[in-house]
Amino acid sequence: MTLTAAQTVAALATIAGSDNVVGDPAKMGAWLYEPRKRFHQSAAAVVTPPTVEAVQAVLRWANENGTGIIAQGGNTGLVGAQVPLSGNEVILSLARLDRIRSIDTAAGVMTAEAGVILENAHKAAEAEGSMFPLWLASQGSARIGGVLSSNAGGVNVLAYGNARELTMGVEAVLADGRLYRGLNALKKDNTGYDLKDLLVGAEGTLGIITAASLKIYPLPEDYETALVNIASPEAALELFQLMRQRAGARLNAFELIPWIGLDIQMRHGMLDRDPTASASPWYALIELSRMAGTAPGALQSSLEAAFDAALISDATIAESLADRTRMWAFREQMSECQSREGASIKHDVSVPIAAVPALIGQGVTAAETLVPGIRPVPFGHMGDGNIHFNFSMPVGADPKAFMAEFDEAVHAVIYDVVLKLGGSVSAEHGIGQLKVDLLRQVKDPVALDMMRAIKTALDPKGILNPGKMLRSVP
Ligand SMILES: Cc1cc2nc3c(=O)[nH]c(=O)nc-3n(C[C@H](O)[C@H](O)[C@H](O)COP(=O)(O)OP(=O)(O)OC[C@H]3O[C@@H](n4cnc5c(N)ncnc54)[C@H](O)[C@@H]3O)c2cc1C
Structure with missing residues (x-):
C-alpha cells in the first residue's frame, strides 16, 4: 500500500x-x-x-x-x-551530518561526515597544513557524500585522481538500515571485494554514505600558473606531453580553453581584465605545485622549452594571487558564460588523452555540418582526456527552436565520435536521470547485467534512488 x-x-x-x-x-x-x-x-x-x-x-x-x-x-x-x-x-x-570526525596528517587521512561542505573539508585540512585536493566550481555547496556518490573529478584529477581515488573507506547505511562500517585508513587491504569502490560513484542507488575516510596531502608551498597561447588541440597535446615529462606529478592542471570563451566572457563583463597574453585560437591553463624546499621557476623554464620547440606562441605567468585567481575564474566561468549567449547543447565526455584532438576535430566538423553557424565551445580537463564538448546556438537563432530541432541530433553525432574513439559518454557528471537511456544503449550488456545484479542484491525492493542510473530494477 x-x-x-x-x-x-x-x-x-x-x-x-x-x-x-x-x-x-x-x-x-x-x-x-x-x-x-x-x-x-x-x-x-x-x-x-x-x-x-x-x-x-x-x-x-x-x-x-x-x-x-x-x-x-x-x-x-x-x-x-x-x-x-x-x-x-x-x-x-545529509546536511546535518557535517562534522569532521578526525584528521591524521601523519597518516594522510581525514574522516569527514557526508554533509560536510567540500570547501569546509578543504579548510579543515589546510588548518592542519594539509590539502584535500578535490576542487570543483561547486565546492561552496557540494557535500562530501554527494561528491563521492557522483565520483566527482574537478581540476586536480591529473595529479591526485578523482573522488574514488581519494577515498580510503566509507561508512554507509544499507537499504535495510544496517550500517556498513567501512571507514579505514589502510593503504593495503586485500580481504575481498572493494565495497568502497561500489558505493563511490553509485549515485545513491546502493547505500547512503554517512562518512568517509579521505586522503589528504602535504600542502604545497606555492603554485606556478600560466595561460599559454596555442595554435591547435594537436599542439596542446604535444605541450601536455612536454609538461608531463618536465614536471611529472607536480603538474596539477592542464585545462584547454578556446578563444570563443574569452570573447564571450569579455563581451559580457565577466572578467575585470583580459587574463591572456594576446589573442590566440586556443589557450592552455597550466598549473604546477611547488613543495617546500624546492626552487621556483619550473613552469617558466618549461614554457621556454615549449617556445623553442614552437609549441606555443605566447604566454602569461601569474605574478600574484590576483593573477592566478583571474586565470582560474576564466576557466571556471566557461560553463556559465555560455548561458549569456542563448541556448547551448552540452556533453561531458572523455576519450584517451591522445584522441582529444581527433575528438574535437571530428566533433566540430560533424556538428557544423548538421547545424551551419553552430558555435563550438569545447573546453576542460585536457590532461584527463575529459572535454566539456559544448555548442552555443548560432548568433540570432531562436533558443527554443534551436534546442527542439538540434539537441538530439547533435548529441547523436558527438556520442558517435566519442564511442568510435573508445571514449565514455559520461566522464564526470554521472548518469542520474539524464543519461539512463543512453547508458542502456552504449554500455556493454554484460557490464549492465553485473550492475543490475549488484543493485538487486543490495537493494532488493528498489527503494534507493529509484529509476536513476538503472531503470529496470525489480
Ligand atoms: C558549477 C558546477 C561545477 C561543477 N564542476 C564539476 C567538476 O568540475 N567536476 C565534476 O566531477 N563535477 C562537477 N560538478 C558536478 C558535481 O558532480 C557536483 O557538484 C558534486 O559532486 C555533487 O555534490 P552534491 O553534494 O551537490 O551532490 P548532490 O547533487 O546532492 O547529489 C549527487 C548524487 O549523489 C547522491 N548522494 C548525495 N549524497 C549522498 C550520500 N550521502 N550517500 C549516497 N548518495 C548521495 C545523490 O542521490 C545524487 O545521486 C559541478 C557542478 C556545478 C553546479
Whole structure:
C-alpha cells in the first residue's frame, strides 16, 4: 500500500523528530530544483536526520514501506540524480551530518561526515597544513557524500585522481538500515571485494554514505600558473606531453580553453581584465605545485622549452594571487558564460588523452555540418582526456527552436565520435536521470547485467534512488 504524503510526514516526524521533516511543498524548493532547472518533480517529504542512527531508522522504515529514498548533499549534481522522479519519494538530506570526525596528517587521512561542505573539508585540512585536493566550481555547496556518490573529478584529477581515488573507506547505511562500517585508513587491504569502490560513484542507488575516510596531502608551498597561447588541440597535446615529462606529478592542471570563451566572457563583463597574453585560437591553463624546499621557476623554464620547440606562441605567468585567481575564474566561468549567449547543447565526455584532438576535430566538423553557424565551445580537463564538448546556438537563432530541432541530433553525432574513439559518454557528471537511456544503449550488456545484479542484491525492493542510473530494477 502506498502511503499518502501526510502519512509519510507523520511517520518521519516520529522517527527523526518533527523539526527534521519538511512536508509543506511550498517550503521544499531548495531541495527540488537542481542547478540547471531541467528536472522538476515534487516529493512526499524532505527529512534531514541529525544522526547516523536516525538515517538507519529512516531506511528501515522506508524499506518496510517500499518508499523511495533519494539521498541529497548540496544539490549541485548536473544529471538530475538528486531530485525526485515520481513525486512519491522522500529526499534524505545529509546536511546535518557535517562534522569532521578526525584528521591524521601523519597518516594522510581525514574522516569527514557526508554533509560536510567540500570547501569546509578543504579548510579543515589546510588548518592542519594539509590539502584535500578535490576542487570543483561547486565546492561552496557540494557535500562530501554527494561528491563521492557522483565520483566527482574537478581540476586536480591529473595529479591526485578523482573522488574514488581519494577515498580510503566509507561508512554507509544499507537499504535495510544496517550500517556498513567501512571507514579505514589502510593503504593495503586485500580481504575481498572493494565495497568502497561500489558505493563511490553509485549515485545513491546502493547505500547512503554517512562518512568517509579521505586522503589528504602535504600542502604545497606555492603554485606556478600560466595561460599559454596555442595554435591547435594537436599542439596542446604535444605541450601536455612536454609538461608531463618536465614536471611529472607536480603538474596539477592542464585545462584547454578556446578563444570563443574569452570573447564571450569579455563581451559580457565577466572578467575585470583580459587574463591572456594576446589573442590566440586556443589557450592552455597550466598549473604546477611547488613543495617546500624546492626552487621556483619550473613552469617558466618549461614554457621556454615549449617556445623553442614552437609549441606555443605566447604566454602569461601569474605574478600574484590576483593573477592566478583571474586565470582560474576564466576557466571556471566557461560553463556559465555560455548561458549569456542563448541556448547551448552540452556533453561531458572523455576519450584517451591522445584522441582529444581527433575528438574535437571530428566533433566540430560533424556538428557544423548538421547545424551551419553552430558555435563550438569545447573546453576542460585536457590532461584527463575529459572535454566539456559544448555548442552555443548560432548568433540570432531562436533558443527554443534551436534546442527542439538540434539537441538530439547533435548529441547523436558527438556520442558517435566519442564511442568510435573508445571514449565514455559520461566522464564526470554521472548518469542520474539524464543519461539512463543512453547508458542502456552504449554500455556493454554484460557490464549492465553485473550492475543490475549488484543493485538487486543490495537493494532488493528498489527503494534507493529509484529509476536513476538503472531503470529496470525489480
Ligand atoms: C558549477 C558546477 C561545477 C561543477 N564542476 C564539476 C567538476 O568540475 N567536476 C565534476 O566531477 N563535477 C562537477 N560538478 C558536478 C558535481 O558532480 C557536483 O557538484 C558534486 O559532486 C555533487 O555534490 P552534491 O553534494 O551537490 O551532490 P548532490 O547533487 O546532492 O547529489 C549527487 C548524487 O549523489 C547522491 N548522494 C548525495 N549524497 C549522498 C550520500 N550521502 N550517500 C549516497 N548518495 C548521495 C545523490 O542521490 C545524487 O545521486 C559541478 C557542478 C556545478 C553546479
